[in-house]
């Protein structure tokens with residue numbers, strides 16, 4: 070009996086111990102969807118068109134080239150690039166040969182780029198030719214780079230003065246070769262992405278092959294983004310922003326046609342490529358979709374092939390979800406995540422039982438950030454760590470854990486998870502009984518008024534629903550009596566008149582009276598972080614000591 074229990078408790082499964090490696094994705098696409106197209110916009114007018122098999126060929130040549138450049142397992146390789154086919158090839162070649170792909174956000178300040186390239190100890194830097202002058206400006210301060218590689222269509226030297234400069238097309242200009250994909254452990258690192266660090270220095274999130282694969286798998290499933298061989302996928306979210314939300318892995322894994330839109334993110338360019346290529350699903354931050362909506366309004370356009378737009382990175386305003394549905398028959402999938410989470414955590418999709426809800430109720434649910442995807446556990450707690458109820462109204466600190474959520478930052482000794490493995494996201498949220506999570510605020514942005522919390526995001530969403538308001542931001546202003554009170558900053562449509570009173574009246578009946586902002590300031594622009602989020606810390610500094618005037 071004892072022997073039986075012993076045997077049972079030690080019984081391992083007898084399955085093959087095949088490691089989950091990034092190379093398996095592109096290898097699978099090559100063998101099973103070889104003729105499926107990749108469309109890459111290389112400049113305003115030109116596209117580069119090829120397929121998964123041709124891409125795999127170039128990836129293998131790139132692996133050879135990286136080997137020749139002396140890249141060793143675990144070495145970091147930086148990219149400063151847009152969403153195009155070369156960046157796609159780098160994604161696969163670097164990770165597949167055992168290196169670590171380090172995507173750098175070119176919208177960061179020069180000092181931040183220098184900091185993270187040195188912190189990561191990048192050995193090679195691949196850069197799009199549009200970043201040539203940036204690289205020339207900072208190269209002296211990049212202390213660990215042995216080679217620079219310019220990503221351009223022609224092989225000739227672009228005429229810039231940079232030591233150790235190579236050209237992408239030159240280094241992969243070699244005979245077709247068939248290599249065996251290098252094998253290593255699935256827990257080995259495959260890529261590195263720094264959070265934009267609105268406070269303090271950026272922090273590196275180091276993904277493993279396994280976490281990347283599992284995340285992509287989960288992303289593709291029907292109730293997540295629902296990606297398949299009939300999808301035409303276009304990540305508008307940059308490939309330097311949290312792995313383009315996993316789409317550059319999920320698309321080849323699913324055999325979808327992949328469209329890489331290059332550097333043009335304006336409404337017209339996005340509109341044209343959507344219609345030219347028959348995009349069925351795309352993903353990006355609200356700002357991009359706002360530009361598309363404005364452009365379509367202007368030209369009375371339509372985007373008939375699009376079934377879903379994934380909106381995340383910042384809250385998708387309800388008015389945007391409504392516009393896309395009512396005017397263009399597009400269902401928005403509101404999603405939430407973080408660089409630390411690979412990044413996807415939740416998606417808002419209605420359940421079958423919601424079919425009976427009214428249109429308005431459905432809209433309200435779709436505007437929430439949604440339900441955890443399989444693999445992500447999610448709770449809310451109070452400041453003492455006590456679990457808060459899933460009642461849809463109690464706010465708490467949002468904590469997550471799972472196999473694609475980071476445990477510690479690159480080169481940091483201290484884990485960022487608690488004893489039970491929970492990572493505190495820094496977001497404040499509610500969760501309802503069906504598991505729909507709604508972000509109320511970033512914990513540092515929530516407005517604490519008279520001991521209660523006011524959600525700046527809710528107020529911004531209402532303001533942006535006003536037809537004469539283009540962008541809105543709410544920050545807390547010190548108040549003698551209430552501790553903090555909300556101040557609303559708005560960019561109004563230049564063509565129309567708008568008064569403070571009109572703006573404030575717009576809130577009446579939509580929120581509790583004490584939530585209504587105390588004052589409105591009309592501004593010409595609002596500052597954003599490198600990932601397009603409102604830079605509230607800057608605004609709080611700027612409006613420190615502001616006297617409410619109403």
Ligand code: ADP
Pocket residue numbers: 263264265266311380381382383384385403404405406407408409412438494495496508510511598600602
């Ligand atoms: P950054 O490098 O700019 O911090 P992240 O993508 O890691 O970029 O930012 C993650 C944060 O973005 C989340 O913690 C949350 O505050 C915010 N966020 C992401 N998606 C949403 C969303 N759908 N609604 C509201 N906030 C969001």
